[in-house]
Amino acid sequence: MAEISAHTGQPQIAPALLGGFLLLLALCSRFVRARLYLAETLLAMTLGILVGPSVLSWADPAEWSSAPQQLTQEFSHYCLAIEVMLAGVTLPARYMLTECKSLATLLLPIMTLTWLVSAAIIKFVFVLPFLQALAIGACVTPTDPVLAYAIVTGRFAESRLPRRLRTMLVAESGANDGFGYPFLFFALYLMRFSSGAKAIGTWVYATWVYQILLSVAIGLVAGYLGRKLLRYAHQHDLIEPDMLVVTPTALALFLVGVCTLIGTDDILCCFVAGNTLNWDAWYHETTQGSTVQETINYLMTLGFFMYFGATIPWSQYTGTNGLDAWRIIVTIILVIGIRRLPAFVLLKRLVPAVCSWTDVLAAGWFGPIGVSAVFYALEAVKQIDEHGDSNAGRSARILIPIAWAIVFGSVLLHGLTVPVLLIVEHIAHMMTGKRRREGKTDGLNIESSPETIDESQDHVLSK
Secondary structure (H helix, E strand, O other): OOHHHHHHOOOHHHHHHHHHHHHHHHHHHHHHHHHHOOOHHHHHHHHHHHHOOOOOOOOOHHOOOHHHHHHHHHHHHHHHHHHHHHHHHHHOOOHHHOHHHHHHHHHHHHHHHHHHHHHHHHHHOOOOOOOHHHHHHHOOOOOOOHHHHHHHHHOOOOOOHHHEEEHHHHHHHHHHOOOOHHHHHHHHHHHHHOHHHHHHHHHHHHHHHHHHHHHHHHHHHHHHHHHHHHHHHHHOOOOOHHHHHOHHHHHHHHHHHHHHOOOOHHHHHHHHHHHHHHOOHHHHOOOOOOOOOHHHHHHHHHHHHHHHHHHOOHHOOOOOOOOOHHHHHHHHHHHHOOOOOHHHHHHHHHHOOOOHHHHHOOOOOOOOHHHHHHHHHHHHHHHHHHHOOOOOOHHHHHHHHHHHHHHHHHHHHHHHHHHHHHHHHHHHHHHEEEEEEEEHOOOOOHHHHHHHHHHHHHHHHHH
């Protein structure tokens, strides 16, 4: 133990820990997925916590670099770009066009209400000025595409959530990650400039025109050219099937580099390019059956959440700067539990994929917070430090601990959702069977009322 602790600062221990975890997970993967229904991201984060500086002290990412926050931001940046690219590629053909009404509703009114609810919770729990709460709330507003994809795939989700809703959740998680900039910079500019008019003008030009519109245009062009070039190369037998499959990852890395150089929104650009790449469904049909792209993303995601678990600042949740444990717990429960629900209740009719109140509850709950919150929190702190935003106040000191705590809570709660639902369902079945047996013992004629049995079964299944 002492020898391992002595090498805590060496990043070489990371591949040993990650590789060992993947080998162990591979040996019991079917048991974990099909029996326990546990999310691998939850297991990866738990391992990161165990080997991190707060428990076993086998790995401390803070000692791997002279700028640990920059290392974490770059890791989350590239991980997020590849995630949203994959989300865009997996969507049906012409999804951005055929579901433009739903996407517009999800990205504007629903995301705005989610942002305001999150900010209100943070404001009142931590007693912050509203602008500071808006900045923190913007970081935890987008949903995570990897966690969302893990939730909506598998036998459990496919048997209980309709395809339209599952597709919508994946599309939302991919699009709103890149759409977080306007919400974050709205608060940052208002804190930075003394003139409200200058703040709004800068926000409209720098964020909406330069970051959002330009990134969408670049994504459309890149996706279109990529699709045409790949199709030409495939038809003329110029490209190997394996290289065709990894093209989205290469395109994501290319767009991150280009967009970072010109200062535009590379995350939204990657999502748009991914969906445009599969605009006519040719790419998805051609690469169907291959799991190379998913495997790349899977390995990187597990590595990130193990890294994230090792970076959770447990020592800061001791009352310093108002970061009391009870405030953190209340914030996690309220933000994850209710930040999305009011928006879907109010705007249910504007989202065709949400057809029933059961869909509303599912959409309200299944909005996991992950890599994007880490990226935006670090981007916010970077902007505040670089520009010396005079009104940032306490938010600059508590933003990262709050964001990390909410991501931890989301991975934990959403990762345990399916097992808990299965336990509840099993208990309900047992109670229903017990009532039936008691009914037969008491001489009740259950067979004469099949409608009652069907209604009872439908009620249990609906849960």
